[in-house]
Amino acid sequence: MTYLGNGQAPLLPSELSAPDGSAPAEQRTAPVIALRQITKTYRLGEVEVQALRGVSLVIERGEFVAIMGASGSGKSTLMNIIGLLDIPSHGRYWLDDVDVRNLDELALSRVRNRKIGFVFQSFNLIPRTTALANVELPLIYAGVKSKERRQRSEAALEQVGMTDRMHHLPNEMSGGQQQRVAVARAIVTNPSLILADEPTGNLDSRSSEDVMAVFADLYAAGRTVVLITHEADIAQYAERVVRVRDGLILSDERMVDATLARPSLGSAP
Amino acid sequence: MTWADNIGAALRGLNANKLRSSLTVLGILIGVAAVILLVAVGNGSSQAVQNKIKLLGTNTITIVNRGRFGRGPSTTGTQTQASTITAADVAQLEDPTQAPDILTVSPVITASETADYQAASTSVTVTGTTPTYMGAEDYQLEAGQQITSADVTNHALVVVIGQDLVTNLYEPGTNPIGTDISFGATQFQVVGVLANKGSSSGEDLNDVALVPYTAAEDQLTGYATSFTELIVQATSSKTVNAAENEASDILASDNHTSVADLPFTLINESSLLSTSASTNETFTVLLGAVAAISLLVGGIGIMNIMLVTVTERTREIGIRKAIGAPRGAILGQFLTEAVMLSLLGGIAGVTIGLIGSRFRIVGVKPVVAPTSIIEAFFVAVAIGVFFGFYPANRAASLRPIDALRHE
Structure with missing residues (x-):
């Protein structure tokens, strides 16, 4: 039995389209992310905190975007909204041309499963579960059969250079290795968007370089990557940097040197 | 998943x-x-x-004089009660028009005796009764024959013995049929042997010797106007309660009293057990x-x-x-x-x-x-x-x- 019900077929590229049955995403020019006047207000006891005050942002397919900001700038809230973990107070959000406002809980979990690959600061691998099983997990929820699941997971692990650690448990791996497994888990469903929240925040500089090299590879392979960070040197890997402060976009610039730097990154060990 | x-x-x-x-x-x-x-x-x-319940038979009622409750061996009839169970009561209870649900009525006189056969000796409860008793109490014959109505009429000195007497008095392999056992001074001829019945709540059901009640009166207890107890057998296990009511009604009218003041106790085994x-x-x-x-x-x-x-x-x-x-x-x-x-x-x-x-x-x-x-x-x-x-x-x-x- 699959939890997606109704014998929903395993994930296929042609299915990476909007649930409303519109044409496959590959043939479209629509942006991956389109945010319009997003606001988010929290209530902390008596006080209302405005985390986002009206953010509009468009991210096209194949872009590598770094969202930068100090803590408290609202960048984490923005990331949660983009990742469908949180809902905006106002404003509209189209993910792959689908207005997520109209999705119910089950549809949201399905979109998270198929269109978004998360990479977290604290790796967030499932404990006591091997690297391979962790990578297989999103495919399990997508209803992929076990043989195909295994093949795709092994391929994803190979892509991040973790084939030799496939059967290791998270607590048997270094931080950098865990994060690379987490990246494999994020890409295994072939999502429209890879969303990384401070992926190098818990890593030493050497491991950070390894992990960022993986993201650079993904970008080079045509993936859409959105990276949240407060470190300028990490943001340099991106081709576009969006700076956030006090719940508003402060600047949005394309880094010319990022495209120049990419070949050297691509050849990095 | x-x-x-x-x-x-x-x-x-x-x-x-x-x-x-x-x-x-x-x-x-x-x-x-x-x-x-x-x-x-x-x-x-x-x-x-x-x-x-199965062992005891489910369709009998025991009637005893009040003050003696239970089925234990009685001593010889020293009845102090004015009202007694008499042969006239038995005749009325046996009348199918007055008591349609009663199948048989077996009067019982019991006496504790010492049984002797050659050199062997043992104590036994002798039951003086009628032929219907065996059926009512669910005794089976293993060998020989049972007491007949003629034996009762003739005050015949015959006895049907239980397994206890067989084992206690006879050498293994001896056939007791035709031998003479003495209870006190009187010799009774063994005509039948009862099959093994086991025991119930500590009472040994094999400790038994059945004789015609007329002979028991003559030789063992002395002539008494009252029976120790009556075993009333209902026509079926379903009619036990009806039979009990009929019996108490008849006994009450015989003794010119009400059912509540009846000087007898009617023990309905099956209702006790149920x-x-x-x-x-x-x-x-x-x-x-x-x-x-x-x-x-x-x-x-x-x-x-x-x-x-x-x-x-x-x-x-x-x-x-x-x-x-x-x-x-x-x-x-x-x-x-x-x-x-x-x-x-x-x-x-x-x-x-x-x-x-x-x-x-x-x-x-x-x-x-x-x-x-x-x-x-x-x-x-x-x-x-x-x-x-x-x-x-x-x-x-x-x-x-x-x-x-x-x-």
Whole structure:
């Protein structure tokens, strides 16, 4: 039995389209992310905190975007909204041309499963579960059969250079290795968007370089990557940097040197 | 997500906290084993009563003078009561028009005697009665013949002896038929031997010697106007109560009194035993209820542990939700874990219960009721579902963002 019900077929590229049955995403020019006047207000006891005050942002397919900001700038809230973990107070959000406002809980979990690959600061691998099983997990929820699941997971692990650690448990791996497994888990469903929240925040500089090299590879392979960070040197890997402060976009610039730097990154060990 | 994935994940979860899981399983185990064992003990004691009912015959009523209750051997008739059971009473009770539900009436005179045969000697309860007595009390002949109506009319000195006399008086292999036994000074000729009847509530049913009541009056007790007791046999086990009412009505009118003031006690064996059987049933239900409570407590244990587990693994739940686990998958995962606990407890409990019921418990041989096994097992699993649902639902309802922030 699959939890997606109704014998929903395993994930296929042609299915990476909007649930409303519109044409496959590959043939479209629509942006991956389109945010319009997003606001988010929290209530902390008596006080209302405005985390986002009206953010509009468009991210096209194949872009590598770094969202930068100090803590408290609202960048984490923005990331949660983009990742469908949180809902905006106002404003509209189209993910792959689908207005997520109209999705119910089950549809949201399905979109998270198929269109978004998360990479977290604290790796967030499932404990006591091997690297391979962790990578297989999103495919399990997508209803992929076990043989195909295994093949795709092994391929994803190979892509991040973790084939030799496939059967290791998270607590048997270094931080950098865990994060690379987490990246494999994020890409295994072939999502429209890879969303990384401070992926190098818990890593030493050497491991950070390894992990960022993986993201650079993904970008080079045509993936859409959105990276949240407060470190300028990490943001340099991106081709576009969006700076956030006090719940508003402060600047949005394309880094010319990022495209120049990419070949050297691509050849990095 | 397939069930295999689910069960695998559940086993991993349980394995992560072995001590905690096994203690929770123990709670269910004790509950299930207790239900099976206690119901088996209750059942065993009911069945013992049922067997006793079968042994005694279910359609007789014993009528005795008030003040003498029970079936123990009586001493010779020293009746101080004014009202006595007489031959006239017997004749009326035997009348099918007055008492249509009474099949036979057997007057009984008992006497404790010493029986002698050659050099051997033993004490015995001699019962003076009529031919119908054997049928009413469910005695079977092993050899020879029974006392006849002619023997009663002729005051014949004949005796049908029980197995106790055979073993106590005769060398093994001797045929007692045709030999003479003396009770006191009088010799009785053995005409028949009764089949083995076993014992009932400590009373030895083989300690018996049947003689015609006329001969007993002549030779053993001296002539008395009253019988020790009457054995009234109803036409069937269903008419015992009707027969009892008819008998008490007839005796009341004979003695010019009301049924309530009757100087006799009518002992309805089957109603006594069925009262005791229903007491036993109540007892079984009570035992089962106590055991069921322990099963319930085991269920609360599951709920408790699952709540702890859900809290501990909130972050994991958040991760799973972030990577696309739908609500149903999380619900299924934790529900499977809870059911797994109760399932393991149920299986172990059935095993322990079955092993335990092979032993005698408080003097009762437990009789396992198959339904109690099935019920206890499925109730245990249902308890897992019921008490697992709340924690699992709590896990499934967590918002991913809150779950991910949980430390």
